[in-house]
Amino acid sequence: MSDYLRRILGHGFLAAISGIEITNIVVFTKLGAVYGVLGFLLTVIFVLPIAYLQQLIIIPRKIYGRSLLDELQLTSQRNYKLYLYTIYLSSILTLIINIIGISIIFSIIIGSKWIYYALLFIVLIWILDSMWKSKKIDKFFLILSMVLMIYIILFIFELPFLSTIGIEGLSEKISYIDLLALWGAAAAPYSLIIQDLGDEDYTSIYAGALSSIFIGISIAFVAYASMYPLSRFNIVHTLQPFYRFSGYVVPVYALGVFGSVVLASISIVLTLKIILRRLRVSIVSDTDLIEHLLLALIISTIPLIIFFKVNDLMLYTEAIIYGSMMIGFIFSITILSLFMYYLYRSINDRKPILVFNTVFLGFLTIISMVLSINAFIEAFHGL
């Protein structure tokens, strides 16, 4: 592998690509179908801050020579725990959504009950995770991320058909729930930990951001071009656009979804392992640790259980969008803790780069908080 290619396919690329999973696919599909061109542009707007956050994780390593997690641990224990807990929560939630989502998609494509696919998938993740002790982790990652590029290929191959449809924005008012869901889908908090394991190069971050923008736009465009009526938006309907194209598209779509979900799940398991190891060191007592983790697990699964009960196993897509919204909300707290760290650092030594990032991160925190509050108001208003 040449040096340049190695720089492009670094940890930033890995983090960005592993951030694409079932929430992204569902949310991008809905955005493309409901908001049209505005939906594509929104994916661009929401992916760029994530690339910025990935940069922010590298900056402490560049300035102080320590990883962000070590820096957080040294500056404030509470902030450090807040950071780890929020990432833990959102990772668990993402994992559950992914397992349920992919098993439902496969049960629609192939048949049979979704619970069997869920069990199969859990076993598969377990096996892959135990295989990870070998040194071929990176190659495995890269092969799976190549599978994800299928979306772009699909987009290019079907372009002649798509060009017959006029590109116009649909005059639909943007709902805050969708925006926060997009924020949660684009964020994928566990990718912050994956990024933290990596080197100090920005090139891979840009490559990752660019490819995730491409993937997002292609998914949204395919959904938009299918012109499916969205009065009752179901996960079956996320497949509908793909059925309209030629025969090979559905298996390719399934393979792409499968690759992305496997990649995401394995990186989530890796993240959870790192977080558990870190928390075990800082909490000391094992019973404390178990209590904390059980509490986190319960808190994170409650919203999903409620929505599955309320919607009576019909509106899976809505459940996934609500789950993604919850991830977005938790992620805004993660950003808050990152902001606290930068604030603390910039007060102690006033480097321009630290001060600038503190101010900008502050803006980002305020925007995400306002977004979360509005989305929650909207969600409860709907109930």
Place this chain on the structure above:
Amino acid sequence: MSIFSIILISVYIGLSLLPIIYNHIMTRGGVVKEENVKNIFDKPNKYNSPPLFGNNRSLIVFLNNLSEDQINYILSQLKNFSTIKEQLSSGNKKLN
């Protein structure tokens, strides 16, 4: 989609590109010298100490702080435990 919304979105995209470009330019020179940075960890405090063994709840610190009487008491208890175990395994129903 109106022209106004396109302008607004391009402004958003520009704004979110701004810090990325800034960070790229500012940290291009590589690692900043460590000596110029004020070290906030000079004074030892509870966050500064090594977390695994420095904590007062860890086993090593606990054993280190025990007095000789306490250690003797614990040792005698351990010996007692082994004799009880032996008696039970040899079939005695009443313990001495």
